[in-house]
Amino acid sequence: MNSFSGLGPSSGFLQSTAWRASLALAVVFVMLAITGWTAVRGNNEDANPLATARTSWQHATFLGRPLPDPQGPPAALRAFFATLSRAEKQQLSDRYPLVVGNMGGAPVKLRYRANRMAIDDARRVEKRRMNDQRLTPVGRQEAGRLMHRLTSMMSPGRQILAFDPAGGGRAAEVFGNLPAAHRVSVVVPGVDTNLSTFERTARATTAPVGMARALYGAEREARPSARTAVIAWADFTSPSGVGVEAATGKLAADAAIRLRALVNSLPSSDAVSLFCHSYGSVVCGVAARDLPSNVEDIAVAGSPGMRAENRARLGTQARVWAMRDSDDWIQDIPNLEVGGLGHGADPVDPSFGSRILSADGAVGHAGYFAPGTRSLRNFALVGVGATNTVDCASDDPQCRTELV
Numbered sequence: 001m002n003s004f005s006g007l008g009p010s011s012g013f014l015q016s017t018a019w020r021a022s023l024a025l026a027v028v029f030v031m032l033a034i035t036g037w038t039a040v041r042g043n044n045e046d047a048n049p050l051a052t053a054r055t056s057w058q059h060a061t062f063l064g065r066p067l068p069d070p071q072g073p074p075a076a077l078r079a080f081f082a083t084l085s086r087a088e089k090q091q092l093s094d095r096y097p098l099v100v101g102n103m104g105g106a107p108v109k110l111r112y113r114a115n116r117m118a119i120d121d122a123r124r125v126e127k128r129r130m131n132d133q134r135l136t137p138v139g140r141q142e143a144g145r146l147m148h149r150l151t152s153m154m155s156p157g158r159q160i161l162a163f164d165p166a167g168g169g170r171a172a173e174v175f176g177n178l179p180a181a182h183r184v185s186v187v188v189p190g191v192d193t194n195l196s197t198f199e200r201t202a203r204a205t206t207a208p209v210g211m212a213r214a215l216y217g218a219e220r221e222a223r224p225s226a227r228t229a230v231i232a233w234a235d236f237t238s239p240s241g242v243g244v245e246a247a248t249g250k251l252a253a254d255a256a257i258r259l260r261a262l263v264n265s266l267p268s269s270d271a272v273s274l275f276c277h278s279y280g281s282v283v284c285g286v287a288a289r290d291l292p293s294n295v296e297d298i299a300v301a302g303s304p305g306m307r308a309e310n311r312a313r314l315g316t317q318a319r320v321w322a323m324r325d326s327d328d329w330i331q332d333i334p335n336l337e338v339g340g341l342g343h344g345a346d347p348v349d350p351s352f353g354s355r356i357l358s359a360d361g362a363v364g365h366a367g368y369f370a371p372g373t374r375s376l377r378n379f380a381l382v383g384v385g386a387t388n389t390v391d392c393a394s395d396d397p398q399c400r401t402e403l404v
Helices: 012-036 047-060 074-082 086-095 096-102 108-130 137-153 208-222 251-266 278-292 374-383
Strands: 162-164 170-176 184-186 228-234 269-278 295-301 317-321
Touching: 012 251, 086 096, 086 108, 096 108, 096 162, 096 269, 137 295, 162 228, 170 208, 184 251, 184 278, 184 374, 208 228, 208 269, 208 374, 228 251, 251 278, 269 278, 269 374, 278 295, 295 374, 317 374
Parallel strands: 184 228, 184 269, 269 295, 295 317
Antiparallel strands: 162 170, 170 228
């Protein structure tokens, strides 16, 4: 006798529901297997090692006194490190490499040293994952690619200013002497930016490292005597692909907070210029209102919009520059904002109020930083402060005026 006889005809419903649930679980499993995320439960890898390290830092003492807030004001952190000897600074970075490596206000060279250790730790994790049979072949292959990227980031001479292995990962790299720079350029990239895409061997200037390296070289060529530095800034979570995340401003708002923190923590700089590509221009547009006054220029390329109706609505005194190649597919994206979707007016539309730069030589959406292009040379001239010599678009006679 069925002990559940009271259920009557509804037992068929339960069987149907159980079958659908099983089917749904099977579909989820297949999707996870395809993407390589089939590590068994119980894997003890820390999902957020930076947060864990910061918690440990906050509960520790050093030289008999509490450590300062690792995310506190840069001036307070600079004052703290100024009280330490070289050996004491290195002792802290050895003990907390992820914390020191991502600390605005910590000495820049100490951050480079700390991040090198943190990257080496992350590389060992990926090396283990390459041979972890709990992962699918796709997952092990992805671990191998990431280990290769991390190994490259540890090459002699690399200056990694920020590094966070959590999720897809974040990073920032410096070209030039950042502490001595009088002018700092920050490259803010677009979608699909993470540790795996931080740099590329083929088509190098389509990735943040290649963009920044090319810009630094062009700035040196444009004005050899200028004391410049360029930062490849991928220290934020970008949208994955051109989907809903890329069409909204949530991730841009989060990234804008981090961009302001970066600019506020720069060790010394008379002038800062932002070079914002694609979705990066959304980040720069959201950040613009609260950036410090030493941000003199915001230049965007291939922009879907800056979440503002016009330049005045950005709320910045910085000069705003824009360029777009005639073959850039971004021009087909509607420039509107409805119910949170879309990023507003087109920065290269004359009514927006940007200074329109020539993008001659750039090919498509990812070609603005390619050596030999007028687009890269224009960016370099803005970066070194030679704005009276830029090549303007033919339909913008006001491009070189002193009006902001």
